[in-house]
Amino acid sequence: xxxxxxxxDLAIARFPGxxxxxxxxxxxxxxxxxxxxxxxxxxxxxxxxDDAAHRLDxxxxxxxxxxxEREIVEIVRTPVPxxxxxxxxxxxxxxxxxxxxxxxxxxxLYSMSRKDGPVVIRLRTAGRTDDVTLPSLTPVWRSCExxxxxxFDLFGIRFDGHPDLxxxxxxxxxxxxxxxxxxxxxxxxxxxxxxxxxxxKKARAHYPPAPAAPEKTGGxx
Amino acid sequence: xxxxxxxxxxxxxxxxxxxxxxHGILLTSVQExxxxxxxxxxxxxxxxxxxxxxxxxxxxxxxxxxxxxxxEVFRPSPRQADLLIVSGTVTKKMAPQVVRLWNQxxxxxxxxxxxxxxxxxxxxxxxxxxxxGIDRFIPVDVYIPGCPPRPEALLHGLMELQxxxxxxxxxxADAPRHLRTDADCEYPVPEFGATDLVPPKNPAVWQPPxxxxxxxx
Numbered sequence: 001x002x003x004x005x006x007x008x009d010l011a012i013a014r015f016p017g018x019x020x021x022x023x024x025x026x027x028x029x030x031x032x033x034x035x036x037x038x039x040x041x042x043x044x045x046x047x048x049x050d051d052a053a054h055r056l057d058x059x060x061x062x063x064x065x066x067x068x069e070r071e072i073v074e075i076v077r078t079p080v081p082x083x084x085x086x087x088x089x090x091x092x093x094x095x096x097x098x099x100x101x102x103x104x105x106x107x108x109l110y111s112m113s114r115k116d117g118p119v120v121i122r123l124r125t126a127g128r129t130d131d132v133t134l135p136s137l138t139p140v141w142r143s144c145e146x147x148x149x150x151x152f153d154l155f156g157i158r159f160d161g162h163p164d165l166x167x168x169x170x171x172x173x174x175x176x177x178x179x180x181x182x183x184x185x186x187x188x189x190x191x192x193x194x195x196x197x198x199x200x201k202k203a204r205a206h207y208p209p210a211p212a213a214p215e216k217t218g219g220x221x
Numbered sequence: 222x223x224x225x226x227x228x229x230x231x232x233x234x235x236x237x238x239x240x241x242x243x244h245g246i247l248l249t250s251v252q253e254x255x256x257x258x259x260x261x262x263x264x265x266x267x268x269x270x271x272x273x274x275x276x277x278x279x280x281x282x283x284x285x286x287x288x289x290x291x292x293e294v295f296r297p298s299p300r301q302a303d304l305l306i307v308s309g310t311v312t313k314k315m316a317p318q319v320v321r322l323w324n325q326x327x328x329x330x331x332x333x334x335x336x337x338x339x340x341x342x343x344x345x346x347x348x349x350x351x352x353x354g355i356d357r358f359i360p361v362d363v364y365i366p367g368c369p370p371r372p373e374a375l376l377h378g379l380m381e382l383q384x385x386x387x388x389x390x391x392x393x394a395d396a397p398r399h400l401r402t403d404a405d406c407e408y409p410v411p412e413f414g415a416t417d418l419v420p421p422k423n424p425a426v427w428q429p430p431x432x433x434x435x436x437x438x
Binding site: 193 | 341
């Protein structure tokens with residue numbers, strides 16, 4: 001099987017102008033993935049499926065990832081030589097920038113004919129709220145159909161070209177996308193027999209107002 | 222049964238009845254016979270929701286053998302079933318269908334909430350998609366705790382239900398629903414709302430208990 005870097009180089013040579021980058025996985029699994037730009041994603045997917053070098057004919061899993069907006073702190077260290085000839089100083093310059101949030105769809109591809117895999121590819125939306133459209137890969141791998149519906153249901157990614165994009169787990173009248181990090185669940189904590197921690201805070205809002213403390217009358221001290 | 226006459230028949234105590242039985246005379250009442258027959262042919266609905274259903278299936282197999290209690294006839298149609306065993310997690314998407322099945326069952330009918338999920342939502346209680354107990358929409362007769370309960374627990378629950386059926390009187394104010402004219406056997410089926418079922422509970426069946434908890438000093 002070709003390495004991920006080889007697949008990337010072949011794809012860039014084959015599809016000029018396509019954005020293909022490797023997303024490294026720093027964890028122990030070290031399962032790196034290919035990030036495809038949305039414009040060429042469908043063509044690259046078909047090439048991955050049909051080209052004799054890959055034959056990734058089976059998409060086993062589609063899932064979504066929500067990356068909320070986050071602040072990134074970058075530290076630039078610049079050594080400054082001491083004019084007096086002593087040891088140089090290092091000046092740290094901190095810059096913070098806001099990385100806008102986005103949603104990802106992750107596809108795990110295997111080759112049944114070559115008994116090979118997996119190759120993980122990712123597609124990224126431009127934003128989390130307004131621009132959430134990605135090309136659907138259901139025309140390439142039919143097994144994506146229900147799983148892309150699930151990603152649409154729970155994360156809210158709209159798949160362009162999907163034959164039947166409806167909610168699949170939640171009911172049609174449901175609003176919101178429950179797997180997003182900023183999803184606020186419905187408040188139905190009116191009866192919690194043993195609440196604790198977060199649940200206690202939510203359940204307390206439903207408690208009746210505490211009765212006034214009984215006034216202390218003269219009793220034994 | 223001694224309706225119509227002004228003076229009730231003198232009650233026979235258990236010792237006297239056992240004495241007669243020893244001499245080959247069986248004395249019983251219509252109520253006792255009626256309840257005895259009903260309690261030993263409780264036919265459950267063949268309806269499983271989650272892992273508790275696996276234990277329910279195990280209870281119906283030879284090792285545990287629910288047939289010993291007359292309940293081996295799992296009916297595939299609610300029209301022929303007497304007992305709804307809610308065996309597993311009831312999601313909010315499934316809840317209207319469970320209530321609809323309950324409405325389709327003819328009286329007399331009974332409901333067992335099997336397992337933590339059917340009782341209260343169980344480990345999924347804080348989920349956005351799980352109903353916090355089927356007793357919000359259906360009157361539950363027997364609750365069986367466990368996650369999942371073993372087949373013995375289901376059999377025990379069934380025996381408790383049989384004891385409940387045997388204890389019912391067939392006339393008067395405490396008669397079961399199917400012998401009364403004022404009891405409504407139709408339960409409203411909830412609709413799907415934007416985040417939850419509408420209504421989220423049937424107030425005629427279930428009201429949240431009032432909790433008053435003092436703040437810890």
